[in-house]
Amino acid sequence: MDFALTEEQTAIFDMAQAFGADHIAPHARDWEAAGTIPKQLWRDLADLGFGGLYVSEESGGAGLTRLDATLVFEALSQSCASVAAFLSIHNMCARMIDAYGSEDMRARILPKALTMETILSYCLTEPGSGSDAAALKTRAVRTNDGYALTGTKAFISGGGYSDAYIVMARTGDDGPKGISAFLVMDGAPGLSFGGLEDKMGWRSQPTRQVQMDDCQTSADTLLGEEGQGFKYAMAGLDGGRLNIAACSLGAAQAALDQTLAYMRERKAFGKPIDQFQGLQFRLADMEIDLQSARTFLRQAAWKLDTGAPDASTFCAMAKKQVTEVGSRVADQCLQLHGGYGYLADYGIEKIVRDLRVHQILEGTNEIMRLITARHLIG
Numbered sequence: 418m419d420f421a422l423t424e425e426q427t428a429i430f431d432m433a434q435a436f437g438a439d440h441i442a443p444h445a446r447d448w449e450a451a452g453t454i455p456k457q458l459w460r461d462l463a464d465l466g467f468g469g470l471y472v473s474e475e476s477g478g479a480g481l482t483r484l485d486a487t488l489v490f491e492a493l494s495q496s497c498a499s500v501a502a503f504l505s506i507h508n509m510c511a512r513m514i515d516a517y518g519s520e521d522m523r524a525r526i527l528p529k530a531l532t533m534e535t536i537l538s539y540c541l542t543e544p545g546s547g548s549d550a551a552a553l554k555t556r557a558v559r560t561n562d563g564y565a566l567t568g569t570k571a572f573i574s575g576g577g578y579s580d581a582y583i584v585m586a587r588t589g590d591d592g593p594k595g596i597s598a599f600l601v602m603d604g605a606p607g608l609s610f611g612g613l614e615d616k617m618g619w620r621s622q623p624t625r626q627v628q629m630d631d632c633q634t635s636a637d638t639l640l641g642e643e644g645q646g647f648k649y650a651m652a653g654l655d656g657g658r659l660n661i662a663a664c665s666l667g668a669a670q671a672a673l674d675q676t677l678a679y680m681r682e683r684k685a686f687g688k689p690i691d692q693f694q695g696l697q698f699r700l701a702d703m704e705i706d707l708q709s710a711r712t713f714l715r716q717a718a719w720k721l722d723t724g725a726p727d728a729s730t731f732c733a734m735a736k737k738q739v740t741e742v743g744s745r746v747a748d749q750c751l752q753l754h755g756g757y758g759y760l761a762d763y764g765i766e767k768i769v770r771d772l773r774v775h776q777i778l779e780g781t782n783e784i785m786r787l788i789t790a791r792h793l794i795g
């Protein structure tokens with residue numbers, strides 16, 4: 418068993434970290450205030466191959482492993498978790514198109530998805546169904562030319578901003594087997610968006626409802642086969658959960674690094690605050706938590722890469738564990754900054770706000786426990 422990163426993996430991490438430090442970190446607060454991310458950033462990230470991290474090489478993607486991809490998200494989120502997580506959603510969708518789209522769909526969509534001229538969003542959640550996603554109500558009805566979709570998707574990251582949406586909709590009976598996946602292009606007749614959601618974190622990413630009213634799509638927008646959409650959506654989430662966990666890890670690591678530097682300088686009672694043993698123990702606990710979270714995350718990614726039968730359970734366990742560690746560490750870092758941690762200038766409060774949602778989306782951490790418990794009790 419070898420726990421070391423290869424030279425190539427270290428280079429991927431370093432490249433992503435350097436890109437983030439130069440091109441994301443200096444602007445992250447402005448983008449948060451603006452509530453949007455300039456689209457040129459995605460083109461620049463795509464130049465590094467980050468538009469299709471685990472899209473196969475035959476389809477023009479980077480063909481990286483899931484473990485490699487977690488390195489990219491861990492490194493980028495040291496600069497901004499909101500930006501890194503948005504890139505994860507696009508990558509999850511690009512992989513779904515590569516894995517399940519027809520040859521024609523791959524040829525039509527992937528080239529521009531890889532350059533991120535076409536930004537992709539993932540639409541599963543509805544106002545009435547989140548955790549119980551298979552209860553979704555959006556309907557897709559066959560027409561002469563393809564399908565007509567009617568329904569509302571809630572909380573869609575990139576809603577009204579992205580160029581194409583993977584929409585899970587019901588073509589059959591109740592339950593997961595009645596669900597199919599479609600690729601709906603921006604501008605499709607009958608497609609509209611709700612107002613911008615006002616959120617605690619991830620504020621640079623626009624989140625809106627995606628509304629479809631008799632939205633017309635051609636037959637070749639169906640991904641794979643009818644009735645398989647829920648399976649595709651869940652398979653996409655395995656990798657998505659790893660990436661979200663990696664985003665928590667990277668941002669929490671950045672918070673800890675910054676906190677160490679701060680504590681070296683900040684004095685109280687005549688000495689730097691990192692000289693108080695009570696605080697040193699808290700630093701040590703954070704380091705231990707982050708190191709074990711990292712190892713667990715990479716093990717889960719390795720399981721997904723090697724097709725282990727318990728890979729999905731490990732992805733769920735790692736998502737729960739790492740996102741909770743990440744939030745706990747970020748919160749502790751805020752505390753160790755005293756009042757300054759609460760000020761936007763120091764960047765820690767943004768990390769606390771951005772990481773909180775990682776315990777909620779891509780399946781809540783309660784659902785991650787449900788998956789784990791089902792695995793345990795059979």
Ligand SMILES: Cc1cc2nc3c(=O)[nH]c(=O)nc-3n(C[C@H](O)[C@H](O)[C@H](O)COP(=O)(O)OP(=O)(O)OC[C@H]3O[C@@H](n4cnc5c(N)ncnc54)[C@H](O)[C@@H]3O)c2cc1C
Nearest residue numbers: 539540541542546547548572573574777778779780781783
């Ligand atoms: C900022 C943001 C961005 C998002 N982006 C997207 C996106 O791009 N695409 C997308 O499809 N969705 C997206 N989501 C939606 C997200 O995935 C859902 O919010 C999440 O799955 C939870 O669903 P819900 O909000 O309906 O909560 P509910 O399902 O109503 O859950 C409410 C509470 O009950 C708990 N609960 C529910 N069922 C059980 C159970 N069986 N056992 C124990 N506890 C349970 C939950 O854990 C939670 O604590 C986003 C959400 C947010 C906040």
